[in-house]
Amino acid sequence: MTGRVAMIARNTVFGFLLTLLAPLALAQFPERPIELVIPFDAGGGADIEGRLLAEGMSRVLGVPVVSVNKPGAGGAVAYTYVKNARPDGYTVSWNSTSLLTMSNLGNVDFEYDALDHVGRVEFQPMVFAVPANARWDDLASFAAECAAAPNTLKIANSGTGSATHLGALSLMSALGCEVVHLPAGTRRRNATVLSGEADAMLAPLTGAINLVKARRFRLLATLSSERNAVIPDVPTATELGYDAVFELFRGLSVPNGTPEAVKIVLADAMTQAAGSEAFMKLARQVGFTVDTMPAAAFDALMSAEDAKVKAIMVGAGLMSSGTVGR
Amino acid sequence: MGEVLLQGFGQAAAPSSLLATAIGSVLGIVVGMIPGMTISTGIIIVLPLTFVLDPSVSIALLLGLYVGGMLGGSFAAIMLNIPGTPSAAATAIDGHPMVARGEAGRALGVAVLASFIGGLFSALCLFLIAPRLADIALGFRAPDLFSLVLLGLTVICSFAAKSWIKGLLSALIGLAIVSIGQDPVMGTARFTFGSADLLSGINFLTALIGLFAIPQLIDNLGRAGPDAHMSVAPTSFGRLIPTWADIRRIRVPVAIGSVVGTFLGILPGAGGPIAAFLSYDYARKASKEPETFGHGAVEGVAAPESANNAVTGGALVPMMTLGIPGDPVTAILVGALLIHGLAPGPLLFIERPDFAYGVIFSFFWANIFNLIIALAGLRMLVKLIAMPKTILMPAIAILCVVGAYSLRNSVFDIYVMLFFGLLGLGMRWLEMPVVPLLLALVLGRQLEENLRVALTGSQGDISVFFTSPFSVLFLSLAAVSVVWSIVSSRRSAKGAR
Amino acid sequence: MARRNIIAGCVLLICSLAYGFLTIQLPDRGLPNTPGPAFFPWLIAGGLTLLSATLLVKGLRGVHGPGQAAPSPVSSRGWLALGVFAVYLLLLPTLGFVTASIPFFAVLTLLYGQQNRLLVVLTAVAVPVLLFVVFRYGFQMLLPRGVWL
Numbered sequence: 001m002t003g004r005v006a007m008i009a010r011n012t013v014f015g016f017l018l019t020l021l022a023p024l025a026l027a028q029f030p031e032r033p034i035e036l037v038i039p040f041d042a043g044g045g046a047d048i049e050g051r052l053l054a055e056g057m058s059r060v061l062g063v064p065v066v067s068v069n070k071p072g073a074g075g076a077v078a079y080t081y082v083k084n085a086r087p088d089g090y091t092v093s094w095n096s097t098s099l100l101t102m103s104n105l106g107n108v109d110f111e112y113d114a115l116d117h118v119g120r121v122e123f124q125p126m127v128f129a130v131p132a133n134a135r136w137d138d139l140a141s142f143a144a145e146c147a148a149a150p151n152t153l154k155i156a157n158s159g160t161g162s163a164t165h166l167g168a169l170s171l172m173s174a175l176g177c178e179v180v181h182l183p184a185g186t187r188r189r190n191a192t193v194l195s196g197e198a199d200a201m202l203a204p205l206t207g208a209i210n211l212v213k214a215r216r217f218r219l220l221a222t223l224s225s226e227r228n229a230v231i232p233d234v235p236t237a238t239e240l241g242y243d244a245v246f247e248l249f250r251g252l253s254v255p256n257g258t259p260e261a262v263k264i265v266l267a268d269a270m271t272q273a274a275g276s277e278a279f280m281k282l283a284r285q286v287g288f289t290v291d292t293m294p295a296a297a298f299d300a301l302m303s304a305e306d307a308k309v310k311a312i313m314v315g316a317g318l319m320s321s322g323t324v325g326r
Numbered sequence: 327m328g329e330v331l332l333q334g335f336g337q338a339a340a341p342s343s344l345l346a347t348a349i350g351s352v353l354g355i356v357v358g359m360i361p362g363m364t365i366s367t368g369i370i371i372v373l374p375l376t377f378v379l380d381p382s383v384s385i386a387l388l389l390g391l392y393v394g395g396m397l398g399g400s401f402a403a404i405m406l407n408i409p410g411t412p413s414a415a416a417t418a419i420d421g422h423p424m425v426a427r428g429e430a431g432r433a434l435g436v437a438v439l440a441s442f443i444g445g446l447f448s449a450l451c452l453f454l455i456a457p458r459l460a461d462i463a464l465g466f467r468a469p470d471l472f473s474l475v476l477l478g479l480t481v482i483c484s485f486a487a488k489s490w491i492k493g494l495l496s497a498l499i500g501l502a503i504v505s506i507g508q509d510p511v512m513g514t515a516r517f518t519f520g521s522a523d524l525l526s527g528i529n530f531l532t533a534l535i536g537l538f539a540i541p542q543l544i545d546n547l548g549r550a551g552p553d554a555h556m557s558v559a560p561t562s563f564g565r566l567i568p569t570w571a572d573i574r575r576i577r578v579p580v581a582i583g584s585v586v587g588t589f590l591g592i593l594p595g596a597g598g599p600i601a602a603f604l605s606y607d608y609a610r611k612a613s614k615e616p617e618t619f620g621h622g623a624v625e626g627v628a629a630p631e632s633a634n635n636a637v638t639g640g641a642l643v644p645m646m647t648l649g650i651p652g653d654p655v656t657a658i659l660v661g662a663l664l665i666h667g668l669a670p671g672p673l674l675f676i677e678r679p680d681f682a683y684g685v686i687f688s689f690f691w692a693n694i695f696n697l698i699i700a701l702a703g704l705r706m707l708v709k710l711i712a713m714p715k716t717i718l719m720p721a722i723a724i725l726c727v728v729g730a731y732s733l734r735n736s737v738f739d740i741y742v743m744l745f746f747g748l749l750g751l752g753m754r755w756l757e758m759p760v761v762p763l764l765l766a767l768v769l770g771r772q773l774e775e776n777l778r779v780a781l782t783g784s785q786g787d788i789s790v791f792f793t794s795p796f797s798v799l800f801l802s803l804a805a806v807s808v809v810w811s812i813v814s815s816r817r818s819a820k821g822a823r
Numbered sequence: 824m825a826r827r828n829i830i831a832g833c834v835l836l837i838c839s840l841a842y843g844f845l846t847i848q849l850p851d852r853g854l855p856n857t858p859g860p861a862f863f864p865w866l867i868a869g870g871l872t873l874l875s876a877t878l879l880v881k882g883l884r885g886v887h888g889p890g891q892a893a894p895s896p897v898s899s900r901g902w903l904a905l906g907v908f909a910v911y912l913l914l915l916p917t918l919g920f921v922t923a924s925i926p927f928f929a930v931l932t933l934l935y936g937q938q939n940r941l942l943v944v945l946t947a948v949a950v951p952v953l954l955f956v957v958f959r960y961g962f963q964m965l966l967p968r969g970v971w972l
Contacts (some may be wrong), residue, residue, distance in 0.1 A: 068735050159510070182468075192468070197783065222818060224673040259497045491878050495874045723931055732966070747905075756831045782858070
């Protein structure tokens, strides 16, 4: 912690000296600091991961990559800001599945392709968690109880239309369950399950891992395509015979019309930073999987995920009435 | 458990945390002491810092400031008969006559000691009560939380306002403002007029800067000019360390102040001024020679002083365990924690017990530092009462801008800050309290979210609010506080006529 | 006080009605059987309208009657400072933090009654520059840079 203060002091002095020397640098991208816009609050998962990536990228690129938090509106604020920024590669967005959920929910008037995507960095599973003392040992017994008594069990999520809600909708439809979805919010989601108000929840692994370690939650399944290294004992839903896969991705986006050459430089820096030891270590700690993907593949993935999000939302009646609510 | 306590202790005792506590304490004493600046001003100065420091360090800084500010306010009250903070007004009654008698050192020494004991007592209560209350609060469900937040808001209204209408209106204006932006359940844009800036809503920290700092800047301008009254601070004030005789005399008043202060601190919104005056009154009733009160009785300094510092530890109880702040300072603490992704509330004690206990230990340290700094540096610090406002105030104006901007890196927020400054001036003109509005901004989303989650869970059946015993308890207390404030404002209106 | 209550009551009543009007236009969406996004604003609009009407009526009946109103919270110098502040904030995005803050700081220092001209200039340059450098390099936060910095 003292290190942080020392770092601030060091940055102040050296950074200032560096700017004085800046005109000597080459007139080639990048020649000045790059802004990495983080769509969520400082201190959260997106922020910690994004900042670490930015540090790695600035080492590769030789200019500061400054992380700027623009939280709010499920990412809509940040994505809108980047969409409207100058397409020169100096404004980059740290994106996530939130790009698909907030646009399809109709909270902004553009779709995910209003941004150009540089590449994917990582993905992480969503998990189905119950209190440690819950009466279900596995997903099948939960499914059995909920089939017997439809619309009585309650499942908490981070908000109506959020990724966790969509994950819950797709898992429940795979289980053949009718449940009450409680939009408890990111802050209250875990507490709602602990108090017994909700019977289970869907959460990103990074959001539940602390309470799993504290033995307050048990995980019945993950919605990933394969088991996660941090929770190797937890089966995937697919393994158990329920077809529900919903992974959360994170990657980089830039404004539409950013030059190809610039995007290539950014993608290269992103890949190197993602492969750094520091980033890998964080991944092992909190449970995301580093798996970089180039722009073309990422675009294809997003288009597939977007279709999936749309299908789930239409199924739940979230997209039928008034698509845009401004 | 032991391990967690040790980690928390380690966090609070880390060199950077201790340094932050000390800096906070000095800064708190200074801003508390300078008339026209309050603890809120001090917080606005350090706010941008808390965005970049580690959460444990920023909390240590803010706690130091909180505790130091309470004491600093009393220094001004004693030395100049101008309470530096509202909570210090009761201290002036007996503190200043002592100065007039040439016993400045005695008055200040007793004030420092009484503050320390009051603070320490409340820290102990915080340490003992908070984890248990958090355990209970863990069982709260959405209907209980809705009723609890409602209770918090109504209590604040009834304590803050002379007129119950204005108190409630202030809170409702706050709720209306908080409904701007995306709704907390599904992100529908409300009242944004298509503006991307309004989509993320109004951050209460931005509002707080405007509401508190701008009226204060304007106020100070009104009485600007050479700071004539500042030069009256005496240069010598004799022995500072209280004598045994004095310590024996203040035993009972300090005990009264500590208990009253801690208890009232736990109630959201009651806060320092009420606790200080109440314990002053109790101490006088308990005294064998009540006629000395008002003419420079040490007991009259000790009781309110221990009370207003005991309020700080009390106020941290609902803040830490329920996420419900009772005053602007604890509201900032909530904000500072949220910025770092740490949501104060019962889960904090389970998910991050090391951090939760770290905060409590930092609060202990803040009180200890306060004692040391006040006793060692008092002679020097008192001179700062005469600090030149001509530079201080413009610097604060610029810091307001920096603080509002750096919260979300948004120029728009600077204008929001100015809007709230004008609103704050308007409310002053109307004699409408601003604290209910501020706390409505902090609590509004929780209020709506819990209401909607509760009704979603019950599929639209409002009886959930009347079947849970917690909810029933909170709702009836809320009703009592509204009725009480209506009755008391009627009575005072009659008294005025 | 009664006059102020009447004015404030009127203003607040108009605001409440406007708020209520905007609430009517909110889209009705969400899951069936659950309160939607307009639910809470309805409650607020109702409460605001009721209370501001009460304030207005009380003002008209002179309930808070002869009580002496406090003097206006803003002096003429206060209005001047607010004006300067507003101009500063308007220019800030264009001029950038440092450029805009220097003259603003100087003017404000003079308004607060500083006599020493040298001190005015020195602090007006030093404070904004220092803040900018510390934030930019120490905290990695960009304060508004304006068109040229």
